[in-house]
Amino acid sequence: MEKQSNHNVGRNEWVRAALDVLHERGVEGVKVVIIAKRMGITSGSFYWHFKNLRDLLDAMLECWENEKTDHIVEDARSFKGTPELRILNLMLQVVREDAVVPDHAFSIWAKSDTNVREAFDRTLRKRFDFAAWMFAQAGFSPEDAQARGRMMVAYLMGESATDLKTKDNWQGVIKKQFEILIAPQN
Numbered sequence: 687m688e689k690q691s692n693h694n695v696g697r698n699e700w701v702r703a704a705l706d707v708l709h710e711r712g713v714e715g716v717k718v719v720i721i722a723k724r725m726g727i728t729s730g731s732f733y734w735h736f737k738n739l740r741d742l743l744d745a746m747l748e749c750w751e752n753e754k755t756d757h758i759v760e761d762a763r764s765f766k767g768t769p770e771l772r773i774l775n776l777m778l779q780v781v782r783e784d785a786v787v788p789d790h791a792f793s794i795w796a797k798s799d800t801n802v803r804e805a806f807d808r809t810l811r812k813r814f815d816f817a818a819w820m821f822a823q824a825g826f827s828p829e830d831a832q833a834r835g836r837m838m839v840a841y842l843m844g845e846s847a848t849d850l851k852t853k854d855n856w857q858g859v860i861k862k863q864f865e866i867l868i869a870p871q872n
């Protein structure tokens with residue numbers, strides 16, 4: 687990796703690099719020296735942006751909840767197409783932006799940290815509730831909307847383990863899952 691200047695690395699770069707480390711090594715692997723080495727900088731710049739490791743961990747949690755969930759929900763809310771295309775657009779965006787990649791690491795971390803557990807549960811509720819709303823907007827009964835929404839969220843979270851985005855036809859895979867999710871009930 688090419689060495690960067692510590693002056694060019696901001697708080698957001700530290701958080702994103704830490705999320706990558708979390709995904710690969712779990713919370714125990716999130717260490718300042720490891721992250722700095724990954725970014726090709728010295729660890730001294732860390733203290734310009736964070737008080738301590740807990741501050742970084744809190745920033746990671748906030749990023750995951752806000753950027754990997756809230757921003758996608760807002761994009762979908764403001765989508766101007768049909769309710770069905772809103773669902774497809776959200777599914778494609780989730781994979782395109784790697785929004786669910788850190789989910790598994792956060793679920794494991796949540797088992798040992800009550801703050802993370804609260805944020806994880808809150809984030810899942812947001813995802814499930816919004817997904818149910820989208821399917822209701824597409825004309826499904828409340829029960830079907832809730833079930834289809836949960837299946838969509840769980841499916842997308844599960845795809846984080848398959849590296850779907852690295853496959854040549856990942857959009858086709860998502861479109862097929864979408865077609866199944868919106869198929870009329872027999």
